[in-house]
Amino acid sequence: MRSKWFSQEEIGPGSKIKLNNEWVVQEALSEHTFQHDHDDYLARVGPAWTAIRLLVEKKGSRTKAYMRIYKQIMNGGTEAESARMRARQANTSWCPVELKVYRSLPKKRPLIVPRLLEERVAKQDESGSVPGGFLMYIVWEIVPGIQLGDACGSKVFWTQERSERDAIREKVKEGRMKLYDWGFAPDPGCGQNLVWHAQTSTLYFVGWFLAYEGDEKKPWTPRFWYFWGLTRPAAKSDRSKTPDDTWTW
Structure with missing residues (x-):
């Protein structure tokens, strides 16, 4: 270029x-x-x-x-x-x-x-x-693993088996709450900020170019998974609701 x-x-x-x-x-x-x-x-x-x-x-x-x-x-x-x-x-x-x-x-x-x-x-x-x-x-x-999304969404995440997706979501929850304590959060905060190394069950947070600094800690809610593109509502009208068993996991 x-x-x-x-x-x-x-x-x-x-x-x-x-x-x-x-x-x-x-x-x-x-x-x-x-x-x-x-x-x-x-x-x-x-x-x-x-x-x-x-x-x-x-x-x-x-x-x-x-x-x-x-x-x-x-x-x-x-x-x-x-x-x-x-x-x-x-x-x-x-x-x-x-x-x-x-x-x-x-x-x-x-x-x-x-x-x-x-x-x-x-x-x-x-x-x-x-x-x-x-x-x-x-x-x-360059961390090992596969990047779970790009600027268009978390497409790679959705190609994984359900058991793998469940494991990734739990790692996102664990890691995201740690980042609050550490004072930074990646931008934009979606699948493109995640790299999954299945062999070691390690989830890396990447993409820190325009990171948030001093982000106020919020209690965990399953809606975070939705914001990161890791769960889908049953219908567009459900997007403002808390994810439940009717959503795609």
Whole structure:
């Protein structure tokens, strides 16, 4: 894929990114940009930034992982300003919630999130979009198992046998309540955030890019399974009700 904010030299297939280890880019997977207007910046909305997710492989091994690069970009309306003027927007204190998650959750047990493999926090040089602005690299493991859904729903979950689906639902309940205690919740909170490793009966929560932080703990209700796409009402009119034996499990 082509990128507006990252050069092919940075993220093209075969590009090498040196952290503690050297990682070779296999593929650019997705990119998201949050560019605020300069008036928003003056109102202290926060820095403008972009992030790209890459599939990478550690050089000298067959270890594949995901990497996300966060880069501060200039505020909308200041693209034509000089590097000296754009440098005034530089922010080095901002931290993405995803990095907070990977720094804290792996210290908890049981381990139900991907492990943080590497991170590096740097500053952009004079050729950067915002000289002196943040440039962050996060590398996390690809957990074993099958992802139970995508942006369109929990389709893979529904291909499993009923006994497997029951086991997954119980693991979702157990893990979701732990995440409340740990202070984070994945977004959007559906089948695409779940990876099931049947051999070890381990359910991983993935997809922490725009996670919720400080989510207020709520008592468990079977409706959570419905919100995550793991049970279906008998009729559309039943969607506001509490799941019962008439629902599809």
